[in-house]
Structures are given as structure tokens and as C-alpha cells.
Amino acid sequence: MTRTWGGEVWFGLDEEFDPQWFLSDEQKALQEELITVCHDVLRPNAIEADRNNVYPHKNVEALAKLRLLGALAPKKYGCRGENNVGITMIAETIARYGCPSTALIYMMHMVAVAGLVYRAHGNAEIQKLLSRIDADCLIGTASYTDPETGGHFWYPKTSGAKRVDDGWHVFKKAAWTTSSGFAKWYITQTTSPDFKGDYSDLSVFLFYADEVKGSPGKWDAMGMHGNQSGPVEIDSVVPENRMVGPRGDGARSNDEAIDPLAMLMYAGSYNGLALGCIDLAKRHVTRKAHVQFGRRVADYPTTQDSFGRAVMEVEASRLSAYSLAKAIDDATENGSWEIYERDPEAMPRAKFAHWCFQLKYLSTKAASELSDKMLQTCGGRGYMSDLGLERLVRDSKAGWVMGPSNEVTSQLVGKWALFGANSLDWWNQKVDEPVLMNELGKLDAQGKMKIIDKLTAELNPAPTAE
Template sequence: MPPVQAPPRLFGDHFLRQLLPDELGMLEKVRMLVRDVIGPKAAEVGRSDTFAWGNFHLLAREGVVATAFPRQYGGTDARQALRIRIIEELGRVCSASASIVTGTDLSSRAIVSGGSEEMKQRLVPQLCTGEVQVAFALTEPEAGSDVRGLRTTVRRDGDSYVVSGRKKFITRGTTADSFIVVARGADDPAVFIAVLVPRDAPGFSISSEVGKLGWFGVPISSLEFNDVAVPVSQRLGAEGDGFNLAQDALLRARIGHAAMALGRAIGAVEIAATYMSDRSLFGKALGEHQGAQWMLAEMITQIEGARALVAVAAEKYDRGDADVAIFASMAKLQATDLCMKVVVDALQLTGGRGYLQDFPLERFFRDAKLNQIGEGSSEVHKTVIGRDAVRRTRLAERNPCLRPGSLVDY
């Protein structure tokens, strides 16, 4: 018998035309996992804030985790054009599953970019298969988006580096085997150094998991380093490369956050639209009322616009464009703020049912907020984008409608 064709989707597949055949094959595999396993179990995963081991092992076993890593170490070196589609698919039903993919970039990118050949040969194949995990330790009690505000220090002591300080809001803190720690040089605070610290290093302690509002399945912890010594061979990149390694990891994670938020927004609209077809109000389906149609029209139109922006950011990353960081900020700002609005509106359309814990939108609502905060809050990205626009305006072509001279002379 020929395979059963899935019914058409509310949101079209027009963005898939840029994918290659093998990339389409991977995406179809993810869609099957979402339909058959991840979607049906999403409510169970979101019920308690313990690490989603089942989903992690599933995504590792099916090669999804490996998309983040180079082929020479066992990965598939997937383009961002594919990864945003994978993350969108997972985010459509389960934030924890989408975070496993985005978190792999954040937690492991510095090893790919700055690890020694010996370190990559030893660790990356195991990261691809999920045999080991790494966490990214950047945020501190008084420093997050402002990397230059870090207070944790690294000092050289013979053949070792000694790490002292604290980290906060660290995803995979209780499950990671090693931690990428970015800190200031103790002798020169202008120098940032990244080192890989094993979880069993003397003087290193990991707090219990910290309760949070939503995004269950990806718990967070705090870390403390009391003169933790690690060999110099565990440094990532050269001394002074820590800041750039952190920025590269954050760049990929920001594009991932945007794709995850879009997936959740798509899922919320799918659920709300289905409810509008099923629910009768004043003698006709809710979806036949103009007010509800207008809300649906705004949500779908804005999501498609944001999908286009995220796709552009992914293309720029794959090409290595110089302005990719600004487009990543724009994509994250637009997609995550939009997701929050869409989930609220979708919940409003579904009324009391949307507020029930048994209904998916309650979970979507709690999960949406973190995308606006993690990897740089919306306000931080507004500042980055606005500052860049002001800088470029001074060098940009002048609008032809203007006459010569200063505009204050009009």
C-alpha cells in the first residue's frame, strides 16, 4: 500500500523549497516523531520540571542532536536553514524538545569552535549520540546579557587555570558531565577566558534544581567555583577568545529561540483554529464570527512575516554575512514578542478551556515568557538593533527627498 499522506497544514510549507533532499528527509523524520511520540507525550513531559531524558535520548538516537556538529566528528553539520525548521516543528508541541536542540548549540558550540583537536575527537562523537552532555555557564547573579559584567575569574597557576565565582540559571546543570565556563582573567579583567570544567572537579558545586514558572523538562541550577583547578589543555580557544566564543554560541541560540517561539505560536493558532471550528456560539461556529476571524487573520499574517525574518537570519548565518548578529537580534525580538501575544490571544479565543491545565495552551502560555528573556531579553535586543541603526544612518545613503544640509535647518 502507498504511504498515507498527511493532511495539509494550516501553515504552509513554502519555506521548505530551499531545503535539499536529505534535509527534507531529516525534517520528515522529525515530523513523524512529533506526530507519533513527542506531541502525544508533551503534556506528560510538561507536568514536572525534571530533565526530559526520554525526548533527549530519542532525538539523539534519531540523529537530530547530531545536526549541530561537524561531519568529521560524527555529526551532520546541518545548515541553519534546516535547523530552524526542526526547532519550529518541535516547538509546535513541546518546548523541552525544542530546547534540547537549541540548548545543544548553546552548550556545545564553544567546543566545536575552540576546542583542541584532542578534545573534539574525544567529546564531540559522544555529544552527537547523547552519551555525554555539556552545559554552558555564562550567566551570573549580576551579569547575563552584559557579558562584560562577568565577575567570575580565571587565573593561571602553572599548568592549570583556577576558576573562582558563581553562575546562575544554568540549563542542564544537574545532568551535564562538563561545563563550559566563561570568565574574566584575574590578572587582566579585559581578557575573557573559556575553560571546560568536569562536574567532579574539587571545589565545584552544583545546586539543586531551581523551580520556575514554565518550560518544564529543562531544569536550571546555580554553580559555585571555589578555586577550581583545571588543566590548561581544557582551555577553549586562545586566552582572550572567551568573549567571542560566547557570542558565537549566543548567536546560534538566538536564532533557535526565534524558531522555537514561532513553532509555539503556530501550535497555538492551530489549536485555537480547531476550537473555533468545533465550538458553537449564538447558533453558528465561533470561526464564522467576524471578530474571531479578524483575530485569527492577524495572528496568521504576523506569524508568516516573522517566519520570513527568521529564515533570512538563518540564511545570513549559513552564508557568514557580516550583519547576521543584528538580524538574529531582530528575529528573536520579533518572534518571541509575537509568540507571547499570539499565545495570549489564542488562549482568549478558547475561553475557559484554554485556562485548564489539561488543555495545551496553559502550558504554551507559561512557556512563552522565557523566550522573551533567555539569550538576551527583548529590551536588550531593542537596544542592540537601535544602536546599530543609529550608527549605520551616519554612513547610509541620504533619502533623495531631502535637500542638502542639516535637517534641523528645515
């Protein structure tokens, strides 16, 4: 089957290279509808957002009209009830045919939605938001990162919450938040009320725009200009029902809702971006001719080799993404979030954790490297803005450094593979005794006595004067 684009034959990689067997008939129809919206709305606005460094409001509105802002939320809230395969396809389609910045906006929105639907049962405020999310175009975002802990977004140091008469007084500083100042609602994570020093004791909260200090228009970056990421500050009192889930539910929410969905969305978005680079490069090399040789650029074996390698690399990443999405669907009654109503402690998604982290690494690495290769294949023309490839090249670099960065991700997966899941020290709580003893062995007697005196003073603090 040949895909069409604005009534003409699609210029990029043909549909025979799409793993359509993962999609239901309804999802295939949605994909075609979304591609049309990408042609008519998202792609033109992607160019404007990049050129003028503006937030793509019209793109978000177009997604809401397709009922995609609440795509994964259950149908009982008036939403689509999409499974993980469908969500991955949506992210990929937006990034490939439409706008990578919008794909990231959508990614962080859906991560936030996942955090809500995970604990929607029994919370009327969350249910009300979900029921209005598409009709009122309520774009949201997840604000988790911390200025002091960087890409280790699960480790909030400069945050906290306490119980007050009116509910919860929450204070939070986030380093990077997509849609900062543009989102209509935010979910965030802080240390729990009555925090006792254990940074794994986390709680999740819901805020609306007027309760958050965002940073609209301050985004100044290499690419993803429409993303409008920026700092967020929260110092607000919110009602009791704004705590999402029970107190101390944050780590469980990360493992079961936030991380699995985020990594699938990373994969969909950056696989789509990589495919977008291949599409544009294909259009160029099949049209550009060298008259002195009577050949198109695509006719050279070196070009065919480059394209073959690029296609196989991105398809391997795509197959990994859809395969994992399908596995999670199979483990969760086809992507159901209502399983947590029956068993709030169920953790079927969390068992796929290291596979999810691998997806993030594979997809963002493929996008970063393939964008460079397609630029080189297109030669000087690829460097020009009118081809559209240079914008995607700039956009492609964001995924590598987004939290958790690929360096952090590969170290986590490597340590997990070598020593098991229990070796991962997510909140810096485990003593590396061999290193400690090795360092102590370097001290002379005087140095050891200083350590002894310091530890003794900590164990036996001097009484304070009353």
C-alpha cells in the same frame, strides 16, 4: 500537501503555510522523521515534564537517536554537519510539535556545541567529545550568565581563572543555566587568566558534570518546567586543553559562534511555540460550535481576523529567521565551521549581529503576544489544561525575559541604529562625557572640591607602610 499526525490528518496549520523552499530534500525528510518522534515521544513527555516539574530525559535520548545532539558539528566527527537553516528548522519543529522545554534544552546545548566546534581544530579533548555526543547522549549546556550582571551575559563579574601547574583553576558563578545539574558537560566564560581589569578580556572553558556544582530539581517557575534552569558554581582545576580556543578568545567566540547561533535558536524555538498555539487554537475553533447560531467559532469574521493577524505575524518572524539563516549559510560555505581551521580570525557570522538580535526580539514577542490572543480566541476552553494551550501560554513568556531580555535587546538595536556599532559599550568602558559634565555642573563649589579631592587621592595614593 497535507501533513499527518499519528496516522491522521494534522489538525493544525497546514504545510502550505510552511516556507519549505528553504529546506533541502534531506532536511524535509528529517523534519518528517522528527515530527513522528514528536508525536510518539516528545509531546507526551512535555505534558509529564510540565505536570511534574521534571527533566525530559526521554526526549533528550530521542534526539540523540536521531543524531541531533551533534547536528551542526562537522561530518568528520561522525555528526550531521547541518547548516543554519537546518538547525533553525529542528528547533522550530521540536517546539511546535513536541516540547518547548526540550526546545530550550536543545537550544542551549547547540549554543554550547557551537562554542566547541568553533575552536575544535587542534583540541583532541573537544574532538573526542563531539565524536561521542550522540552515541553516548552527551547533552551539554552553556553557562554564561552572572548573578551581578543579569541578562548582560557577556559581562562576567564574579568569575575568573588562573594558570596552575595542572592547567587552569577556574571559579565561576552563573545565575541561570539550562539543564543545571542534568547536563553531562558545560562550557562557560570567565575573565581571562592574568586579568588586568578589562572585562572584554574573556576566555572559554569546557567542564564535565563532576567538575560543576549544579542545581537539579530546584527549578520552580511559571512555565518551561522541563527546562530545569538554575544556578551553577564552578571551582575546579582542569587540564590545559579545557580552554576552548586561545586565551582571550571569549569576546570573539561570543560574536562569531555563541550569539549568532543562540539568536537563530531563539527564533526557531519561539516561532515554533507560537505556531503550536495557533495549531491548538485552530483545532478548537473549527470543532467548537454555537448551536444557537448554527456556527462554529471559526465561522465568525472576528475569529478569522484574529487568526489572519496571528498567522501573518508569526510567518513574518519565520521568514526573517530562515532568511537570516540562509544568509549566514551563504557567507560561511553552507554553515561550515571548518573555515576557522584555515583562518582562525575569520568573522563572517559576526557581521549579521544586529539582524540576529532583531530575530530574538521578534520571535519571543510574537510568541508571548500570540499565545495570549489564541487563549482569548478559545475562550474559557483555552484556559483549561486539557486543551494544552495554557501550558504553551506559560511557556511563551520565558523568551521575553531570557538574556538578553527584550528590553536590553531593543535598546541595543536602537542605539546601534542611531549611533553605530561603536556606540555600544558592552563592558561599561566608555565615559558618557555629556552626562558627566551635566552632573558636575549641578555641584556647588564645595561639592566640586570633594570630587577634586577624591580624584586627587586616587591619582596620588598615600604610600603604604612596609
